[in-house]
Amino acid sequence: MNPSRLFILRPIATSLLMAAIMLAGTIAYHELPVSALPQVDYPTIQVLTFYPGAGPDVMASSVTAPLERQFGQMPGLKEMLSTSSFGSSVITLQFALELNLDVAEQEVQAAINAAATYLPRDLPNPPIYSKTNPADAPVVTLALTSDALPLTRVQDLADTRLAQKISQLPGVGLVTLSGGQKPAVRIQANPTALAAYDLGLEDLRTAVAQANVNQAKGNFEGATQAYTIDANDQLLSSDDYRSLVVAYRNGAPVRLSDVADVKDDAENVKQAAWMNDVPAVIMNIQRQPGANIIGVVDRIERLLPQLSTALPPSVKVTVLTDRTTTIRASVHDVEFSLLLTVALVVMVLFLFLRSASATIIPSVAVPLSIVGTFGVMYLLGYSLDNLSLMALTISTGFVVDDAIVMIENIARYIEDGEPPLKAALEGSAQIGFTIVSLTISLIAVLIPLLFMGDVVGRLFREFAVTLSVAILVSAIVSLTLTPMMSARLLRNRSEQGRFYRASEHVFRTVIDRYGASLGWVLERQTATLIVAAATVVGTILLYVLVPKGFFPVQDTGVILGVSAAPETISFPAMADRQRELARVILGDPAVQSLSSFIGVDGINTTANSGRVQINLKPLRERGVTASDVIRRLQPEVAAVQGITLFMQPVQDLTVEDRVSRTLYLYSIESPDPDELESWAPRLVEKLQGLPELRDVASDQQNGGLAASLAIDRDTASRLGITPQAIDDTLYDAFGQRQVSTIFTQLNQYHVVLEVKPGFQQSPDALKDLYVRASSGASVPLGSFTRLRATTAALAVNHQGQFPAVTLSFNLAPGVAL
16 A cells, blocks of 8 residues: 555645645744743742731731631642731642643632631721732833923823733733832821820821711702712822811810821832832732733733823833843744754755756755644644744754655656656655654654643643644655655756766765674774774763753843842831942943832842842943843942842743742741741751752841830720730831722722821830720820830741741852752
C-alpha cells in the first residue's frame, strides 16, 4: 500500500490542499496571542480588608482569623497566606492549577459572605477581592503629576476617570493607586478645647455623624402633580463642617471650628508616592492570572489616549513601566532565529543536493510544515511565546529530515534509470512506512513531557505539543507534497546543471576521506570503545557539576526593590529615607526612571517598608544586564543610613504568590508563636553565616514600639466607664477614624476624625484625653489607666492559618541552588 500514490497522481488537488494548509496557518499566525511564556499561572485571588487604626493583633484576631476559617473550607485551595498589619489585612489564596479562576472567585465570595457576621461592626468597608497575584509585577505603571492641582485632586481624577474604565478591560485583574491622596475632610480636634466646653471626642463623632446624612425622604403625590422631597441634609465641604453646631453651652452654640481644625486633605496622610523625585499618584495595573500580557497592555494603550482627553491639561500622565517592551523584543528575536534557521537549512540543502530544482522541494516543505503548525496552535489556544517558537526552531531539523529521506529514495530510482513519475511512486511506497515509524518514534520521545505535572508540566506541555504537531505536519507533507514535487522536479544526474558537475569532484574527495578515516577507527576498536566510555563518564560528571536551577534569571528591563527601615521609624523619617534611595538610584547611568511609594496600602503591609520599581534603559543603551546593575547599585544604596533596599529583576514567570525581597524563600510555621519567635532569629543567624548565601532576611518584625494601657476595671466600673467607651475615645483620637461619608454621583469620600498632629507625637498626649462617664462628667483617661511602654509586632503572618515566618535570601555569584 502506498499512501502517497493518490497525491502523486493528482498534483492539482495536492497543491490546493497544501495551499489551504498554508492559508489557514498564515491566518492563525496573525491571530495567535503573543506572550513571553506559556500561561502557567496558578489561579490566585487576593482579599484586602482595611480597618484604620486597628493594630496587627486586632486585625489578626477580629478580621483575618474569621476570614481564614471560611476560606480554609474551600475545595481546590492549594495555599493560603495572610499578613495582618496596622489597619490592613491581606489574604492571598492560591488554588490548584486545574481549577477555573471564575469558579474560585465564586467560592471566595461565598466565604466572605459567611464570615461577615464575625467581622467588626464598625468595619468601614467589607473585604474586597481581586483576581490577581500580588507577586506578579504590574504590566503597566502610570504616574500622574500636576504643577497646578493638589495631589488629592489628581488622585480623585485618576480614580474616577482612569481607574474605573481600565478596570473594566478584559484581562485586567487589579488597578491600584499608590500615594494615599484620596480626598477627604479631616477634622483635627483639640482635646483641651473640648474639655473646656465639657465635650468629649465621642460627642464630636456623634454630632458629625448625625449632621451629615443622605437618606430617602419620600415624595408628594397630588391629583395632578408630584414632588420629590429633598433637603440640604448632606455636608459636602470643609467649609460646611466648620459652622456645624456641636453643642450649646450657656445658651451659646459651640461650633466645630471652636474645638477643631477642619480642612480638605487626604484620607490617609501616612502614604506617599513619587515619580523619580517628584510627588505623584502612581497607578499600577496588574493582569489576571492566565491573561495574556501583551493583549492586556494593547487594550490599555488603545484606551489611554481617549481617557487622557477627559483630564485637565495640567495633569500629565507618564508611562513609567511597560512590561511588553522586552517581551515583544524577545519574541521578535526568536522569530528571527526561526527564519534564520530555515534559511540556513535551505542553504545547506542546496550545497549538498547541488540542484536548484531539488532544493525547491524541502524549501517548500519546511515552511509549510511550520506554518501548518500555527493553525493547530490556534485551535489548541496556544500563544506565540519563547517556548513554542523554540519548539518550532528545533523542529526545523526534524522537518527537513522527512523531506530529505523521501527525496533521496526517489532520486535513487531516478539514478537507476526510472522515469521520475515511476520513481516517485516506487520510492514513496518503499519509504512511506519508514517516515511513519520515524514520526511515531520522535513523538514518543516527547510523551513524558506531556505527563509532567504542576507548573513545570504546564510550562513544557505547550513546547512538547507544538514540537509533536510540527513533526506530524512534516510527515503529512513528506507523504503528500514532497513525492508529488519530486515526480515533476527531480532529474537524472546526466541532466544536472553546471554547479552539480563542478562540485562532484569535491564530494568524491570528501567521501573517500571519510571512508579512510572510518577504516582507521575500525582498526582500533578497543581505543574507540574506551573513548566512548570516557565520553559517557564525562557526561555524567558534567551533569553533576553543572549548576542547576528552576529557570534562568531574565533581564526584563525592570528591577523591583523592597525597602526596609527600622521597625520604630516614623512616617516622615521613612519618607525622607525613601527619597534618598531614589536620588541614589537615579544617579546610575543605566536607570531611566523609577516609581516609589510607602505606607500601608495592601501592597506595602507595614509602615517601615516601601517599594521601588526601577525602569532601566534599553539593553543596547546601558550595555549591562539587570543583575549587573543591581550589583553596581548595592554598595551605593547601602551607604544610605537607616534603610535597606533589596533588589531583584522582575521575571516573566512567577510561580510564587507573595512579594519577596529576594529570589528565594524558605518558610517555617508553628502553632506556637513563641516557638517561632525563639527559633526564627537563630535560623537567620546560621544562614547569614553561610558563604553561599547573600541578603538573608526575615519577615518577622517584633521590635515595634507600643504604648499599652492597663485599665483599672474597678475604678472604671465605679465611674460608669466601659472598655468600649475607652476604645472609642482612643480610636477617635489616633486611628484616623472614618466617622461619616460624603456621597456624590461619581465617588464617595470620608470624613476623618483625629486629634491635632501636636497631640499625636508621643504617648504623653494621653493625659489630655477625657472619657464621658455614665454621670455625664468628663473623666481624664489617666485617672483609671496606667501607661506601660512595651514592644509589639508590626505584622502577624500566617500560612495555612498557622503563624509563620518567611526567610528570604539570594545566592552568591556562581552558586547554584
